[in-house]
Amino acid sequence: MGRKVTVATCALNQWALDFDGNLHRILKSIEVATCRGARYRLGPELDICGYGCGDHFYESDTLLHCFQVLKELLESPVTQDIICDVGMPVMHHNVRYNCRVIFLNKKILLIRPKMLLASHGNNREFRWFSPWNKPRHVEEYSLPRMIQDVTGQQTVPFGDGVLSTKDTCIGSEICAELWNPRSPHIDMGLDGVEIITNSSASYHELRKADQRVNLIKSATGKSGGIYMFANQKGCDGDRLYYDGCAMIAVNGDIVAQGAQFSLEDVVIPVQVSSSKKFFFPNNSLQESEYRPCHRVKVDFSLSENQDVYFPSHEPIEWRFHSVEEEISLGPACWLWDYLRRSGQAGFMLPLSGGIDSSSTACIVYSMCDQICQAVRNGSTQVLQDVRCVVGNATYTPKDPRELCGRLFTTCYMASENSSQDTCKRAKDLAAQIGSTHINLNIDMAVKAILGIFSLVTGKLPQFRANGGSTRENLALQNVQARVRMILAYLFAQLSLWAQGRPGGLLVLGSANVDESLTGYFTKYDCSSADINPIGGISKTDLKHFLQYCADIFKLTALPSILAAPPTAELEPLRDGHISQTDESDMGMTYAELSVIGRLRKLSKCGPYSMFCKLIHIWREVCSPIQVAMKVKHFFRMYSVNRHKMTTMTPAYHAENYSPDDNRFDLRPFLYNTLWNRQFRCIDEQVSQMEPKNEQHGQDMNS
Incomplete structure (x- = not known):
């Protein structure tokens, strides 16, 4: 029977340690859910304190403030007559757990701790x-006195339990448990649990949404029932952007969907049948093999009456964003959150006219476009924030x-090069997106710095084109690059002051993931810079993104940017034209670098296994000798420049192809750059594949 x-x-859109703001957003979501007739409200993972507290989870203050917020939630008239499901850390027997706290009418029904923790990539849950x-075990948890005073309860159930209301049965999963091969929903479904909830802090990665949707559809596709998914946004x-996608699935079909990228909070109330599918004749045999769930009886009904009722549900077709749309929307929403919460008045970008900085500029323009759309759609919160x-x-x-x-x-920072x-x-791109654009020349600052060096040493370095050594050439390039950083921050701090406007600007970086990986x-x-919206995105994806922006936003300056060879323009021009390109400097094309980089990061390849692939x-297109030379060149660049990763600007995490050693890529930054054994194995493999006469005279370690 179903009802x-x-x-x-x-x-x-919760924020780590913003307890008052998080409380307000939780209460608002409960109020919206209640007004639309909902009898159960599910929130995202750790929504009381925010998921990204990091080592603040160690602090007793964090636990204290979570219980203070829980007390206010319990006391609020908004939370009455609706089962509320919120997340917070809880200490039980001196062990810290990531928990769901489920309560109704000033009574805590169950505290459900997370059973399968996320410990890969950016996730460090085992640290805290x-x-x-x-499994299937529930203990008694002694409540703090402040909560006892509200609930009248001294202890409450704590553990792997489910709620048995008068008309249905509800079980919980928490984020990563859905992605595990032995998800709790499997056993719960076999034991007759009809509604399964998942409170998540699932962050955006390019090309990830379909995996999430397919997992949720499959969770009820086999054993039936309802699956509710809530997410941080x-x-x-x-560095992470949580991309929402709140949804509800019934018997393997998605029946309600929240936006993946949105500047506003999203609440999805849905009327659905609590009945499971009827075409699983072997379920009863399978159920007998499992220990039954511990059921917490709740004198409450999620249905309006007890009459049997089977409403039909209408499946919806999920529209997945293209990669180009994801780049346009995800980093733009992340930038907006960062800007409005930082207290700054805007962004400052050194715009070189190349693909990378132009991509960053287009993401800012996309942010402005989304803000205008949200205001047109009546978002009072976005309007208040932009004002x-x-x-x-x-x-x-x-x-x-x-x-x-x-x-x-x-700002375009020109030099004699x-x-x-x-x-x-x-200039053309800035005019088309409407940014306040500055043209300036850095030669005077560069000459002043070189003058100081010459005054002290009596020597003046020269570019290689003018007879200088490789060391001189590189030092002269670095002086120009670093002067641009100093000027970017100077103008970020004072350009609005010079206009008589309040506030400062956040400096945006524009190094892509391929260049970062090699240290180019x-x-x-x-x-x-302060933040970098493209630091987790490859050059290949950025080129596709710029073409998308040219089509969608009608930015006619972009085709010429895409057609131009990428260059740092740090060496002297030849007859007024560039003499330096990124690909010649790096010793490989961006297409080759993207393949090598993904093998290094995603496939976890060292030198030898990369060569073999x-x-x-x-x-x-390449002989084994040529492949060996490219692999060795990459790993020399990678290891020599690995120390640069420690100073990288915090970047939007777009996918697992990320060089960020501060959060994601936990590898050393001091290497033996000779890679003796690794390169020797490559040489041995090449010698077996190439004829002897082709090997004669080859210096495989050059």
């Missing part, structure tokens, strides 16, 4: 929490170009 039940899930390793205070950022209580953004002019300053082509490309940038140059991947 019509109304349940609500949500995606909330312990898994609940007692927005920037929690770190606060621009410092005008009556301002209403209508056009993204006009808003871009208020929030975004771009800069070409007119790049200057024009930067100057330490503390203009790649050093590439001789098959590139067998039509």
Whole structure:
């Protein structure tokens, strides 16, 4: 038998340690759910304190403030007559757990600790929490006195239990448990649990959404029932962007979907049948093999009456964003959260006229476009936030170009080595997106610094083109790059002051993931910034993204940027044209670098295993000797420059192809750059594959 039940899930823009703000957003979501008839409200993982607290989870203050917020939730009239499911850390028997606290009418029904923790990639849950390793076991948890005073309860159930209401049965999963091969929902489904909830802090990665949707559909596709998914949304205070996608599935079909990228909180109330499918004749045999779930009886009904009712549900077709759309939307939402929460007045970008900085500029423009759309759709929160950022209580953004002019300053920093082509490309793009654009020349600052060096040493370095050594050439390039960083921060701090406007600007970086992995940038140059929206995105994806922006936003400056060879423009021009390109400097093309980089990061390849893979991947275009040379060159660059990763600008985490050693890529930064044994194994393999006469005279270690 099944009944019509109304349940609500949500995606909330929680912020680590913003207890008052998080409380407000939780209460607002409960209020919206109640107004729309919901009898159960599900929130994202750790929504009381925020998921990204990191080592603040060690602090007793964090636990204290969570219970203070829980007390206010219990006492609030908004939370009455609806089962509320919130997340917070809880200490039980001196062990810290990541928990769901489920309560109704000032009574805590169950505290459900997370059983399967996330410990890969950016996740460090084992650092702060312990898994609940007692399946089907429930203990008594002694409540703090402040909570006892509200609930009248001294202890409450704590452990792996489910709620048995008068009309259905509800079980919980928490985030990573859905992704585990032995998810709790499997046993719960076999034991007759009809509604399974999942409170998540699942962050955005390119090409990831379909995996999440397919897992949720399959969770009820086999044993039936309802699956509710809630998620964190927005920037929690770190490199990650949580992309919402709150949804509800019934019997293998998605029946309700929240936006993946949105500037507003999302609450999804849905009326669904609590009945499971009827075409599983072997379920009873399978159920007998499992220990039954511990059921906490709840004198409450999720349905409005006890009449049997089987409403039909209408499946919806999930629209997945293209990679280009994801780049346009995800980093833009992340930038907006960072800007409005930082208290700054906008962004500053050194705009070179190349693909990388132009991609960053287009992401800012996309942010402005999303803000204008949200305001047009009636979002009072977004309107309030944008008025606060621009410092005008009556301002209403209508056009993204006009808003871009208020929030975004771009700067082309020319030198004697800069070409007119790049200057024009930067100027044209700035005009089309509406940014406040500055043209300046850095030669005077560079000459002043070199003058100091010459005064002290009596020597003046020269570019290689003018007879200088490799050391001189590199030092002269680095001086230009670092001067640009200094000027970027100077203008970020004082350009609004010079205009008589309040506030400062956040400096944006624009180093892509491929260049970062090889260290093809100057330490503390203009790649050093406050945040970097493209630091986790490959050059290949950025090129596709710029083409998308050219089509969607009608930015006619972008085709010429895409057609131009990438260059740092740090060496002297030849007859007015660039003499330096990124690919010649790196010793490989961006296409080759992208393949090598993904093998290094995603496939976890060292030198030898990478060589073994590439001789098959590139067998039509490269000989084994050529492959060996490219692999060795990459690993020399990678290891020599690995120290630069420690100073990288915090970047938007777009996918597992990330060089960020501060959070994601936990490898050393001091290497034996000779790779003796590794390269020797490659040489031995090549010698077996190449004829002896081709090997004669080859210096495989050159």
